Amino acid sequence: MAHWFHRNPLKASIVLSFDLGIQATTPLARKICNETRDARAALMQLLPDPGNEVTTIQNATEKYLSLLEGFIVAPQGSSQASSPPPQLEPTPEGEMSMEEGGAMNEPSGGFDGESKLRHAFRIKWSNTLISKLVEQNDLVFEKISILYNVALWYTKHAAKLAGSKQEVEEDEAKEVHRALRTAAGIFKHIEESLVPQLKEEGVAISDLDTRILSAYTLQCTAEAQEVTLARAIELEHSASLISALAHETARLFQKARDSLKSIEDPAVTKWSLYFNLKFAFYLSYAHCYNCKVLLNKEKCGEAIRSVKESDTFYEKCKIVCEEYAKAKGPGTIAKPEQHLFFRRFGPDVKRTLEKVERENSFIFYQKIPEEVPELELKATYGLASPQEYAPTGLNQNWTPQIYDGFHMSANSAPAQTQNDEDEFPGVNLFNNFLNFWGFSKDENVTPIKEKDIKPTDKDPKNNSGCVVS
Numbered sequence: 001m002a003h004w005f006h007r008n009p010l011k012a013s014i015v016l017s018f019d020l021g022i023q024a025t026t027p028l029a030r031k032i033c034n035e036t037r038d039a040r041a042a043l044m045q046l047l048p049d050p051g052n053e054v055t056t057i058q059n060a061t062e063k064y065l066s067l068l069e070g071f072i073v074a075p076q077g078s079s080q081a082s083s084p085p086p087q088l089e090p091t092p093e094g095e096m097s098m099e100e101g102g103a104m105n106e107p108s109g110g111f112d113g114e115s116k117l118r119h120a121f122r123i124k125w126s127n128t129l130i131s132k133l134v135e136q137n138d139l140v141f142e143k144i145s146i147l148y149n150v151a152l153w154y155t156k157h158a159a160k161l162a163g164s165k166q167e168v169e170e171d172e173a174k175e176v177h178r179a180l181r182t183a184a185g186i187f188k189h190i191e192e193s194l195v196p197q198l199k200e201e202g203v204a205i206s207d208l209d210t211r212i213l214s215a216y217t218l219q220c221t222a223e224a225q226e227v228t229l230a231r232a233i234e235l236e237h238s239a240s241l242i243s244a245l246a247h248e249t250a251r252l253f254q255k256a257r258d259s260l261k262s263i264e265d266p267a268v269t270k271w272s273l274y275f276n277l278k279f280a281f282y283l284s285y286a287h288c289y290n291c292k293v294l295l296n297k298e299k300c301g302e303a304i305r306s307v308k309e310s311d312t313f314y315e316k317c318k319i320v321c322e323e324y325a326k327a328k329g330p331g332t333i334a335k336p337e338q339h340l341f342f343r344r345f346g347p348d349v350k351r352t353l354e355k356v357e358r359e360n361s362f363i364f365y366q367k368i369p370e371e372v373p374e375l376e377l378k379a380t381y382g383l384a385s386p387q388e389y390a391p392t393g394l395n396q397n398w399t400p401q402i403y404d405g406f407h408m409s410a411n412s413a414p415a416q417t418q419n420d421e422d423e424f425p426g427v428n429l430f431n432n433f434l435n436f437w438g439f440s441k442d443e444n445v446t447p448i449k450e451k452d453i454k455p456t457d458k459d460p461k462n463n464s465g466c467v468v469s
């Protein structure tokens with residue numbers, strides 16, 4: 001099976017300098033700021049290329065997030081996160097308390113204390129689909145946005161692998177599957193664990209929106225299941241298993257579509273159409289394989305009804321594919337109806353229909369029921385689930401001494417980035433991809449130029465697997 005996936009663009013951001021000026025009072029404090037800045041820049045540079053190795057991305061992500069963590073959570077043993085700057089006048093115990101990691105200033109010992117640096121910067125990110133920027137003075141928002149991009153990278157990496165060869169080999173299929181489940185797990189973690197930590201009011205429709213986050217999680221899970229389904233077909237598992245798995249997969253795409261339903265923004269239209277076309281496609285698949293199941297039970301009339309239903313959904317899918325190709329908005333530009341995954345399935349449905357009709361007229365003489373034979377929904381194999389995300393711990397360079405080297409002035413405003421425009425040009429983000437001039441007002445946030453995910457459209461096996469023999 002040739003895979004084809006829709007992908008949304010990566011999120012873009014400003015350059016984050018982690019520069020706290022004189023508030024970083026020691027060389028080590030300034031050093032960790034620079035280290036964090038560099039780790040961020042390094043990761044941001046790797047993400048636009050889906051061809052990078054997973055371990056390269058993992059290492060770069062781990063490095064940046066572990067450094068960033070020290071700006072969000074105060075290191076164990078450091079002065080109380082929210083305490084005022086230490087008094088400079090020496091006290092008799094002054095030296096002692098330094099040796100004990102500032103125990104004097106830390107009556108509650110608070111390891112889970114929030115870092116005094118958490119709100120020190122103004123963070124700006126674009127959204128994957130919606131053409132506006134979100135800004136927050138919160139490094140948890142930074143963590144969410146970076147993880148978002150890492151998850152998107154995994155989906156793009158998966159799409160690249162799945163489209164890179166004529167037939168995806170078993171090892172690659174496993175990697176595609178793993179990458180998609182990893183991405184699903186990250187989106188789920190963002191939605192369930194990180195977004196609730198934000199304190200600022202969210203923007204009505206943005207990447208922080210639960211509906212959008214759920215859609216991403218469901219999409220990745222459904223696509224991982226597509227990969228298992230393709231394997232099941234290749235390995236010629238039973239028609240009933242394949243039908244049930246295709247049905248489950250269709251339902252996941254339906255849920256993803258429904259998750260976006262209440263979002264009234266044309267930017268999500270194309271993405272919804274993708275969900276819709278996959279929903280129709282896998283229902284068509286499920287009914288086609290159910291025809292095989294029924295035929296094996298010599299229920300030829302019902303088999304004919306099933307394959308007719310399969311054909312109906314195939315035709316529906318075709319219409320949605322065409323709408324998708326015409327739809328404007330961010331994300332993959334493609335004509336899915338010309339893609340092999342779609343093209344080679346149609347003839348199989350028609351052939352299957354001819355064959356069962358012929359058999360019925362020669363052997364079974366059964367009546368074709370009005371009602372569509374029910375599909376099963378309990379696949380016993382191949383159901384995918386998000387891979388649980390394991391949060392990154394604090395970088396070992398973050399010692400309490402370094403942390404105590406930051407003296408935040410009581411009412412310091414978050415460090416502003418240069419050219420801090422309040423308004424983002426009201427053009428939609430997609431146009432800005434085509435027209436870089438649209439960004440002249442806010443040069444700090446330019447869309448990320450991503451490397452292509454080139455799908456191949458050749459396949460030696462010219463059938464979808466659903467042929468009645």
Ligand SMILES: *[C@@H]1O[C@H](CO)[C@@H](O)[C@H](O)[C@H]1NC(C)=O
Pocket residue numbers: 053055056059
């Ligand atoms: C990633 O990190 C591990 C452990 O530190 C190291 O062994 C490996 O070589 C690194 N891989 C890449 C591609 O950087």
Ligand SMILES: *[C@@H]1O[C@H](CO)[C@@H](O)[C@H](O)[C@H]1NC(C)=O
Pocket residue numbers: 344347462
């Ligand atoms: C694949 O199948 C389609 C539809 O049956 C047919 O038109 C096409 O020529 C086939 N291609 C190859 C390479 O056999």
